[in-house]
Amino acid sequence: MKKLLLLFILVSSSLFAQKNSIINQLNWLPNSHSFWVNEQNNVVVYDVDKLDKNKTVLTKEQLKTSGFEGVIEELVWNETKTKVLVYTNSKKVWRANTKGDYWCFDLETGKGKQLGANLEKSSLMFAKFSSDNENVAYVSKHNIYIENLNSGKITSLTTDGTDKIINGTFDWVYEEELAARDGFRWSPDGKSIAFWRVDATETKFHLMINNTDALYPFIVPVEYPKAGEKPSSVKIGVIDVASLKTNWLNIPGEPDNNYLVRMEWVANQEVMVVQLNRHQNQATLYNCNTQSGKANVIYQEKSDTWIDVFDISSGVYDGFPCQFVDNGKAFLWSSDADGWMHIYKISIDGKKKELITTQGFDAYFKAYNDKTKSVYYIASPKDATQRYLYETNLNSKKTKRVTPEVYVGTNNYEFSTDGTYAKHLNSSINRNFNIRLVSLSNHKKVLPLEADVFTEPNRDFSLEKFKVTTVDGIEMDGIMAKPLDFDPNKKYPLFFYVYGEPMASVANDMPYFNDFIELLIPKGYIGIAMDNRGTPVLKGTQWRKCIYKNIGIINTRDQAMAAKEILKWNFIDTDRVAVHGWSGGGAVTLNLMFQYPEIYKTGVAIAAVTDQHFYDNIYTERYMGLPTESEASYIQASPVTHAKNLKGNLLYIHGTGDDNVHYKNAEVLINELVKYDKMFDLMIYPNRTHGIYEGEGTSKHLSDTFVKFIEKNCPPGAK
DSSP, X not given: OHXXXXXXXXXXXXXXXXXXXXXXXXXXXXXXXXXXXXXSSOEEEEETTEEEEEEEEEOHHHHHHTTOOXXXXXXXXXXXXXXEEEEEEEEEETTEEEEEEEEEEETTTOOEEESSTTSOTTOEEEEEEOTTSSEEEEEETTEEEEEETTTOOEEESOOOOOSSEEESSOXXXXXXXXXXXXXXXXXXXXXXXXEEEEEOTTSOEXXXXXOSSSSSOEEEEEEXXXXXXXXXXXXXXXXXXXXXXXXXXXXSSOTTSEEEXXXXXEETTEEEEEEEETTXXXXXXXXXXXXXXXXXXXXXEEXXXXXXXXXXXXXXXXXXXXXXXXGGTEEEEEEOTTSSOEEEEXXXXXXXXXXXXXXXXXXXXXXXXXXXXXXXXXXXXXXXXXXXXXXXXTTTOOEEEOSOTTSOSEXXXXXXXXXXXXXXXXXXXXXEEEEEEEETTTTEEEEOSSOOOOOOOOOSEEEEEEEEEOTTSOEEEEEEEEETTOOTTSOEEEEEEOOOSTTOOOOOSSSOOOHHHHHHGGGTOEXXXXXXXXXXXXXXXXXXXXXXXXXXXXXXXXXXXXXHHHTTSTTEEEEEEEEEEETHHHHHHHHHHHHOTTTOOEEEEESOOOSGGGSBHHHHHHHHOOHHHHHHHHHHHOHHHHGGGOOSEEEEEEETTOSSSOTHHHHHHHHHHHHTTOOOEEEEETTOOTTOOOSTTHHHHHHHHHHHHHHHHSOXXXX
């Protein structure tokens, strides 16, 4: 009996450990709360309600038998979950690995075959099933194809795709700034495909030079419309699969002076399209008839600044911004027009608009459960550094906080597609990341089976939160990092980490700091990260959008004025003050070094926008307006304008293969510093992109360069 009991314990422990490990890997299936995990190239499906009855639906032996080569990177399921597309051998397209090979498997027979076998290897994008499971559509080299799963026949639905004519996907700037990648949608009945067509013929190339990968240099062209340049011409067509005829939607407005940012089918012959005007301060929702092409305005919203059609606060930008409810008779729409980000219910004809989240705090939509009529959103009424899940019932309007009090700090949720369960990730400045699978109805934990264990972060420094009020009356949240042997009676060098633009926040209730500065804190530095006005924190519309036409101006002043208050602290050595930022944060770093040299003695700026005119039109015009309207602001915001004021120790770093913030920014800045005989340090990484990580030894070299420069010019240690 004892042996049997011991065996039971061992088997049970092994089973528990297996169930706990699947949380990290889970991927939700469509229209359900089932999920799949990849267990060494075996696809195992779990139903959250029946975790003990998991099912291996595709084995590595079946993959091998079919001739499959590679590893499972993603799966695309049909609606009935009887077939699956396996994505592998992927390659990067600008930011993400969105082209590769697809294999189709019938889960009932276990048999599979490669799709697009006669097309270029690793060139297929965004493959998806038709509703009748007869065909799969995908993009290859800017054309859309369908492949019949029975006959294997491949039909080209578009034939004009080139480097400049882009069907079914997007150009660089749509991908970078609108998170637009997958550019086509099957109709509900599987008889039509709606798709974006981008004509970048008039969009100028930014030419990058690759000096390292061949005997002679060669040019890498990037379609890149800079601030003030017109966008690519974009329109939406609907292809009838049987006749191959394309109808174009007659959406008002010049196709090269507006943005068609999102599109979704709402019926077999109706497509809803979200359009932003060039200034991105007017959003219009159209209901388009796919036969006649007629576009009817459903709803329109205007702003004095800009309109966000995706959730910048969480870094999740994809997905359609309208959640359909009431059997398609209405949809949920997020807007911060009344001073807070709120969720509204709008009738499908646009005639009725109802406020769902009525509280005086920001509410960022996350998920909807159609059965319970629960609207889930992230909010933090009391502390903008934190994130909690809330719920409002669509019918009763009752609101409650879903995240229990024990999960203090930052909470992120990955929701099942039916809105009943979620993967929940919790952390804080003093608590390491911890994860669980929960039921959303009561936040009851499903996995892991053991009680929650909260551990301290594995780090050699401490973190604490603080607030500071500037001379302008602006209260800013901050995170401070200290060495473990901190002595308040000594004076320490101070290192600021900055970003400061509308796309990210840095003062978050999370357990880690900036990677580079983390290396220096244990050596005797104080690290500070603060969020100025204009950052996407949950402090209301005025906080986030007062930076309109003031990027590089308001954020620079807020950071400097807050720094002045911090320099009054007794344990700060005001002669040893450094600052670092990357990309937009690199621009803020330069502006701080140039405009407030009495504060910031040392700085490291990486891949910075040195002139606002040089960055892409969608991002820059969204927050700064067009250059023709805001030229004075463009000039004042640009670090090159102030470069002549450099007094401290500056290290500037850039990669020559940066397709995002071009190396041109570095050379223009260098010229300006040379012009005024300003001494500085420079590290250029040949053919590296915006992240500066490619190539053997690059990351370590970058880190070592950073640390060595700081230790030389802003020496470590308390005094």
